[in-house]
Amino acid sequence: MISMKEDIKISRIISTGYLARATMAILLLSLGYTIGLLSSSSSPSRPPNTQLLLHVQSDANPNNCTTLKPDNPPPTPPDLLRFNTKCSEPIPEDQIYRTILDNLWDGVSPYSGFPSPATAEHLLPLSSKPRGWGSTTPVFQDLISAVRPQTIIELGTFLGASALHMAQLTRNISLPSTLILCIDDFRSWPGARRYLHRDLPVPHHADALLLHQFMLAVQNANETHRVLPFPFSTNSALAALCTWGVYGDLIEVDAGHDFHSAWADINMAWAVLRPGGVLFGHDYFTKADNMGVRRAVTLFAKVNGLRVRPHGQHWVLSPKPQLQPQTSR
Numbered sequence: 104m105i106s107m108k109e110d111i112k113i114s115r116i117i118s119t120g121y122l123a124r125a126t127m128a129i130l131l132l133s134l135g136y137t138i139g140l141l142s143s144s145s146s147p148s149r150p151p152n153t154q155l156l157l158h159v160q161s162d163a164n165p166n167n168c169t170t171l172k173p174d175n176p177p178p179t180p181p182d183l184l185r186f187n188t189k190c191s192e193p194i195p196e197d198q199i200y201r202t203i204l205d206n207l208w209d210g211v212s213p214y215s216g217f218p219s220p221a222t223a224e225h226l227l228p229l230s231s232k233p234r235g236w237g238s239t240t241p242v243f244q245d246l247i248s249a250v251r252p253q254t255i256i257e258l259g260t261f262l263g264a265s266a267l268h269m270a271q272l273t274r275n276i277s278l279p280s281t282l283i284l285c286i287d288d289f290r291s292w293p294g295a296r297r298y299l300h301r302d303l304p305v306p307h308h309a310d311a312l313l314l315h316q317f318m319l320a321v322q323n324a325n326e327t328h329r330v331l332p333f334p335f336s337t338n339s340a341l342a343a344l345c346t347w348g349v350y351g352d353l354i355e356v357d358a359g360h361d362f363h364s365a366w367a368d369i370n371m372a373w374a375v376l377r378p379g380g381v382l383f384g385h386d387y388f389t390k391a392d393n394m395g396v397r398r399a400v401t402l403f404a405k406v407n408g409l410r411v412r413p414h415g416q417h418w419v420l421s422p423k424p425q426l427q428p429q430t431s432r
């Protein structure tokens with residue numbers, strides 16, 4: 104029999120040894136991660152240093168994700184650190200609208216017959232200024248005048264404050280047909296109602312109705328011919344655009360603000376950014392910035408040899424090079 108005291112002592116020894124190994128593994132893990140990332144952009148033919156990666160495994164407690172097991176790492180899947188950077192050949196910009204309609208709604212505009220009386224009764228009266236976050240700051244005006252985009256892709260639209268502002272800006276510089284694709288799952292985020300209940304319709308059978316509230320604002324602004332919802336997760340929407348050869352001249356990132364969401368959004372958006380185009384986003388200098396957006400932007404710029412220009416609350420990356428350096432990603 105082992106006494107309780109000894110038991111505690113033994114488990115301390117085990118856990119101390121374990122902690123030391125765990126710490127080591129974390130160090131190796133971050134080292135491997137860095138090497139993998141850096142090598143991925145500099146040496147196309149050499150696979151990243153994958154030996155050290157993916158040691159995160161369940162051990163004693165299968166639910167304990169912090170338990171690290173440094174021995175016998177499984178082979179690292181090659182896509183762990185890599186995003187597809189090669190999308191289909193671009194389709195002509197004047198075919199994008201039709202392509203979206205055909206693929207998403209059997210060729211019919213989502214605004215056709217909108218809103219049905221059954222939907223209308225759940226929506227809030229139109230607000231003259233929909234709730235947004237830095238949605239009309241000067242970065243929009245500056246980038247739209249500089250890029251003069253024919254196609255804008257927005258990740259994270261909410262009620263359309265920034266999208267409709269961009270619509271007005273393009274109209275004001277004689278680009279009334281610029282297409283604005285609004286990628287959003289139109290669910291906002293869990294718990295949003297607790298402080299945004301005045302801005303959001305009352306959910307109906309668990310449907311947030313954010314999509315329809317947004318569409319109402321677009322309709323009111325007479326922009327239904329070119330401000331289109333793309334009501335899916337950013338991940339699946341960007342993958343589809345990549346497959347269809349739909350590129351944006353200007354892409355705004357303002358969806359999930361944790362590191363992993365921002366990192367994936369930025370990488371996938373870069374793939375569908377037209378060479379010469381500009382990628383920018385929100386929350387470089389707001390209280391949300393340390394949730395991960397700033398770290399994701401900084402890392403992305405570093406790995407790809409780009410500059411980050413802070414612009415108010417926003418970040419702006421240097422334009423996508425016309426000739427992409429050959430990488431294996």
Ligand SMILES: C[S@@+](CC[C@H](N)C(=O)[O-])C[C@H]1O[C@@H](n2cnc3c(N)ncnc32)[C@H](O)[C@@H]1O
Binds near residue numbers: 235261265337357
């Ligand atoms: C801060 S709001 C966007 C605000 C808007 N750009 C503006 O200026 O008014 C973020 C939006 O991102 C959407 N979102 C968050 N994560 C997402 C994801 N993974 N896929 C699609 N949409 C997402 C939410 O539904 C929410 O509407």
Ligand SMILES: *[C@@H]1O[C@H](CO)[C@@H](O)[C@H](O)[C@H]1NC(C)=O
Binds near residue numbers: 121122169
């Ligand atoms: C998870 O593992 C760590 C490291 O071994 C340990 O310190 C922690 O107490 C474990 N947590 C749980 C919930 O088992």
Ligand SMILES: *[C@@H]1O[C@H](CO)[C@@H](O)[C@H](O)[C@H]1NC(C)=O
Binds near residue numbers: 268271272275
């Ligand atoms: C567009 O131009 C009109 C008329 O000059 C002006 O009132 C409006 O503020 C401009 N919109 C934006 C977003 O700059």
Ligand SMILES: *[C@@H]1O[C@H](CO)[C@@H](O)[C@H](O)[C@H]1NC(C)=O
Binds near residue numbers: 323
């Ligand atoms: C939209 O079009 C209608 C009908 O042409 C017009 O009465 C209204 O003022 C327009 N709204 C805006 C915001 O331009």
